[in-house]
Amino acid sequence: xxxxxxxxxxxxxxxxxxxxxxxxxxxxxxxxxxxxxxxxxxxxxxxxxxxxxxxxxxxxxxxxxxxxxxxxxxxxxxxxxxxxxxxxxxxxxxxxxxxxxxxxxxxxxxxxxxxxxxxxxxxxxxxxxxxxxxxxxxxxxxxxxxxxxxxxxxxxxxxxxxxxxxxxxxxxxxxxxxxxxxxxxxxxxxxxxxxxxxxxxxxxxxxxxxxxxxxxxxxxxxxxxxxxxxxxxxxxxxxxxxxxxxxxxxxxxxxxxxxxxxxxxxxxxxxxxxxxxxxxxxx
Numbered sequence: 001x002x003x004x005x006x007x008x009x010x011x012x013x014x015x016x017x018x019x020x021x022x023x024x025x026x027x028x029x030x031x032x033x034x035x036x037x038x039x040x041x042x043x044x045x046x047x048x049x050x051x052x053x054x055x056x057x058x059x060x061x062x063x064x065x066x067x068x069x070x071x072x073x074x075x076x077x078x079x080x081x082x083x084x085x086x087x088x089x090x091x092x093x094x095x096x097x098x099x100x101x102x103x104x105x106x107x108x109x110x111x112x113x114x115x116x117x118x119x120x121x122x123x124x125x126x127x128x129x130x131x132x133x134x135x136x137x138x139x140x141x142x143x144x145x146x147x148x149x150x151x152x153x154x155x156x157x158x159x160x161x162x163x164x165x166x167x168x169x170x171x172x173x174x175x176x177x178x179x180x181x182x183x184x185x186x187x188x189x190x191x192x193x194x195x196x197x198x199x200x201x202x203x204x205x206x207x208x209x210x211x212x213x214x215x216x217x218x219x220x221x222x223x224x225x226x227x228x229x230x231x232x233x234x235x236x237x238x239x240x241x242x243x244x245x246x247x248x249x250x251x252x253x254x255x256x257x258x259x260x261x262x263x264x265x266x267x268x269x270x271x272x273x274x275x276x277x278x279x280x281x282x283x
Contacts, residue, residue: 068216071096075217080230086241089234090278093213100275107271109157109167110208114267116155117200122258125192144184144191148175166215170207177203198250201270206246209274210239245277 074092078084097103104111121128129139137150152175157164178184183199184191214235253270276282 066092066095068096072217075234076226079226079234084234084237086234086237087280089217089238090213090241091280093217094275094279097216097275100272100279100281103275103278104268104271107163107208107212109161109163110170110205110212111267111271113155113157113167113171113208114201114204114270115263117204118197118254118258118263118266119260120151120155121192121197121200125190128192145179148178148184162215166211167208170204170211173207173211174200174204177207194256198254201254202247202250203243205250205270205274206239206243209246209271209278210242213238213242242278246274249273249277 071093075089078086078089094100094103097106120131123131132147132151133139135154137147137154139147152171156168156171159165159168178199181199183193183196218231249270253266253273258266273282
């Protein structure tokens with residue numbers, strides 16, 4: 001949790017539609033029934049990136065534009081509610097990101113780590129061990145914790161940018177969750193099994209999406225009347241929501257015998273699929 005940071009999140013709009021004329025004709029995302037729309041103030045920020053509209057999904061072209069201010073205020077408006085509308089927060093955030101395709105496209109650091117996880121942990125236990133030994137990871141006479149610390153060091157980005165730092169934070173959380181699970185035995189290395197690959201991919205993708213969302217909508221919009229308990233509650237519900245749909249999506253993309261040539265497309269499709277759920281375009 002954190003209510004202040006030098007980074008205040010992105011501003012403006014992520015996309016310039018093909019029919020943009022410079023007129024203030026932006027339409028807010030309709031609030032769910034029973035919800036008051038998050039207050040919006042005019043912005044002078046220039047859009048951050050221009051996309052070729054011909055390459056965008058037709059479903060997205062029909063969607064109204066959303067600014068980052070709207071996304072931040074939607075998140076803030078749900079803090080303290082007994083039943084916060086998490087899907088509305090996720091949908092508004094993904095639209096502010098430019099839609100599911102653009103949200104996935106701008107997750108480059110996380111996708112690189114996800115590809116590394118798949119490359120390390122796919123195949124038979126013998127193949128995984130051999131692959132890890134080839135990058136210099138020593139098994140003999142070492143604990144599971146020590147081996148996995150080395151694996152983490154090979155997978156992390158080194159945090160040379162904000163996006164890298166978020167990916168590394170998601171990876172660290174994933175390893176923490178792994179050691180809290182029943183998959184890992186501290187005294188042995190009988191852990192390289194198909195369940196490990198699915199666990200690592202599911203948890204890392206969910207954590208990377210979760211931390212990126214929080215980083216981009218929570219800073220700069222939280223005010224003094226928001227209690228730590230209320231902030232923790234909405235963060236927990238966001239995490240549960242994202243964990244749930246990501247874990248349901250991963251098995252559709254992972255399969256036995258993944259080849260190196262398939263990994264890039266698999267990860268791209270997985271992130272698009274997950275953000276598509278967040279935008280409300282898939283169940």
